[in-house]
Amino acid sequence: MLGFVLRRIAMAIPVILILIVFSFVLMRAAPGGPFTKERALPPVVLENINAKYGLDDPFLVQIGTYLKNIVFHFDFGPSFVYQDRTVNQIIAEGFPVTLTYGFWSFVLAVVIGGGLGILAALKQNTWLDYLAVGFSIGAQAMPNFIMAPILVLIFTLGLGWLPGGGWYTGPGDPNTYSAYLVMPVIALSTSYLASIARLTRSSMLEVLHSNFIRTARAKGLPNRVIIFRHTLKPALIPVISYLGPAFVGMITGSVVVDMFLSTGGIGKDFVQAALNRDYSVIMGITILVGMLTILFNLIVDVLYAWIDPRIRY
Amino acid sequence: MNLDTNMESAEFLKGRSLWGDARARFFRNKAAVASLIILILISLFAIFGSYVTPWSNEEIDWNLMGDVQTLGGPSIETGHYFGLDPLGRDLFARVVQGTQISLMIGVVGALISVIVGTLYGATAGFVGGRIDNIMMRIVDILMAIPYMFVLILLLVVFGRSIFMLFVGIGMISWLDMARIARGQTLSIKNKEFVEAAVATGVSTPAIILRHIVPNLLGVVIVYATLLVPQMIMFESFISFLGLGVQEPLTSWGALINEGAGQMRYGTLWMLGFPLFFFLISLFAFFFLGDGLRDALDPKDR
Numbered sequence: 001m002l003g004f005v006l007r008r009i010a011m012a013i014p015v016i017l018i019l020i021v022f023s024f025v026l027m028r029a030a031p032g033g034p035f036t037k038e039r040a041l042p043p044v045v046l047e048n049i050n051a052k053y054g055l056d057d058p059f060l061v062q063i064g065t066y067l068k069n070i071v072f073h074f075d076f077g078p079s080f081v082y083q084d085r086t087v088n089q090i091i092a093e094g095f096p097v098t099l100t101y102g103f104w105s106f107v108l109a110v111v112i113g114g115g116l117g118i119l120a121a122l123k124q125n126t127w128l129d130y131l132a133v134g135f136s137i138g139a140q141a142m143p144n145f146i147m148a149p150i151l152v153l154i155f156t157l158g159l160g161w162l163p164g165g166g167w168y169t170g171p172g173d174p175n176t177y178s179a180y181l182v183m184p185v186i187a188l189s190t191s192y193l194a195s196i197a198r199l200t201r202s203s204m205l206e207v208l209h210s211n212f213i214r215t216a217r218a219k220g221l222p223n224r225v226i227i228f229r230h231t232l233k234p235a236l237i238p239v240i241s242y243l244g245p246a247f248v249g250m251i252t253g254s255v256v257v258d259m260f261l262s263t264g265g266i267g268k269d270f271v272q273a274a275l276n277r278d279y280s281v282i283m284g285i286t287i288l289v290g291m292l293t294i295l296f297n298l299i300v301d302v303l304y305a306w307i308d309p310r311i312r313y
Numbered sequence: 314m315n316l317d318t319n320m321e322s323a324e325f326l327k328g329r330s331l332w333g334d335a336r337a338r339f340f341r342n343k344a345a346v347a348s349l350i351i352l353i354l355i356s357l358f359a360i361f362g363s364y365v366t367p368w369s370n371e372e373i374d375w376n377l378m379g380d381v382q383t384l385g386g387p388s389i390e391t392g393h394y395f396g397l398d399p400l401g402r403d404l405f406a407r408v409v410q411g412t413q414i415s416l417m418i419g420v421v422g423a424l425i426s427v428i429v430g431t432l433y434g435a436t437a438g439f440v441g442g443r444i445d446n447i448m449m450r451i452v453d454i455l456m457a458i459p460y461m462f463v464l465i466l467l468l469v470v471f472g473r474s475i476f477m478l479f480v481g482i483g484m485i486s487w488l489d490m491a492r493i494a495r496g497q498t499l500s501i502k503n504k505e506f507v508e509a510a511v512a513t514g515v516s517t518p519a520i521i522l523r524h525i526v527p528n529l530l531g532v533v534i535v536y537a538t539l540l541v542p543q544m545i546m547f548e549s550f551i552s553f554l555g556l557g558v559q560e561p562l563t564s565w566g567a568l569i570n571e572g573a574g575q576m577r578y579g580t581l582w583m584l585g586f587p588l589f590f591f592l593i594s595l596f597a598f599f600f601l602g603d604g605l606r607d608a609l610d611p612k613d614r
Contacts, residue, residue, distance in 0.1 A: 012457075014454075015454050015457050015458070018454065019458055019526035022463075023463070023466060026467070026470050027465060027466075027470065072481065133381070137596075137599065137600075138596075140595075140599055141591075141592055141596050141599065142592075143546050143549075143550065145549065145550055145553040145566065145569070145570075146569070146588065146592070148573075149569070149572075149576060149584060149588075151594070152573075152576065153576055153581075153584075157576060157577065208525040248459060251459065252459065252461040252462070252550075255461075255554060256553060256554065256561065259554055260573065270462070270465070271465075271554050271555070271556065272330035274465050274466075274469045274556055275555070275556075277469060279469075281467055282465070282469060283466070285462065286459065286463060286466055289459045289462050290457075290458060290459050290462070292315070293457060293458075293459050294457050312534060
């Protein structure tokens, strides 16, 4: 087991390095430097700026410095557009917000989605089952960028219950913390909640129809024991493997939430940087998200191998 | 004697091919057939829609432009069946154009994935051994990358264009397909017909193309129909952020974004029409994919 974890970590490190080098090369391959403006700067000024940001060093030295700063100091360097801000500061401002609603979306998707799937499987072919299946098919076509406008339309413009975006600013805020949380969380989690429900339902049904459950019923075990002891564990294993992609999808979806609902997470910084061609910010966020993705997939893989003894590692 | 007559009558029975079976199963599935009809209608809308309206997608209706909020709604009299967009252009023509581009991106993305993914997966699975290992590790590594962010990075660096969008979508869409194709290849590569081909000295590329790939088609078709809506969503996501297709081109995602930005002014038709087309097409693709899976799934036979 320990060997497996170490091997997976050893595999994750080159991926992160490749991602860093790849985005760095891409950034330098871009036509025009980051300081190419509509009105050309005087050559002397340009030279000074390049020297300040280390852009006049040989390419390999630049990439080495960039890697070294990330690996040893977790420092993504200065922003190229906002002179007084570093990439780290920008991330530090937005990331807690992203993490907050991301966490709640994840919890909602797993708990409600899983619960719905389990219930639907246990009550197969009842109205509850049909409702759950209908919902999960419908919600497949409702990704975050569709949900966000619809939610604003209903809850802000229609009913006036929730603020149409923004984030909790402190005690003086007219809205409560949770009021700001509702729409981002629902928008982000709906399609994943639906997928998890579908997946849980079908894998529950498969287990419920398997031979060992029939044996358990034949020897007269109470329903409660059959479900909690014998069905749930094997049924939830495929669901765990979906958590990795779901996590990635939610991180990506946070870009839409931040843009459309102005929640102030890193998504907005990312799109803004993309429009401003603020390369260091784009790279910093891409690399950070990449690291998170890899870390999360690692956790899921380890969890998977730990729970399912059939998996060889 | 009994056997003899049976054999004789069997000759006159029309054989049921695998595909004939699948077709019969597919047409029994009402939701799938309905989806197919809806998709045909939407394609017709995309192809012929521009002949139905007197307005083009670039023209601005100067008469109504100043008063889009009150006068720009859908109406037969003005000829704007879906109303106007925020700039005073005909929304019907814009939706036709967006439908063309969204469908094109979905289909082309799925095609790239079918061609690249199938060949890659079939090669990896058939050749096996160390090459298989390396090829699939590469897929693993690419899958671990947050592609949406990398794609946006690509679009920023090389400029936003439909071509870059295709490159980016093509780069990631084949990964799942490669895995699926490889799995299927592993299950058929030890069958007798492959062995026969190897024994008669057919070259490896020829075996892969002539004997392996045709036998993957069922699974590939099913997965490709499910990929089309994914590609459409993918593109819409990027266009919703304003990083995808650029004016004067448009897509469902861009139109939805435009409409959503105007919601507060009560011009809901701007959101409603593109959203409607997006949703019913996606539903139709999902149901079609499900229907095809039920029809072609080898497990069911």
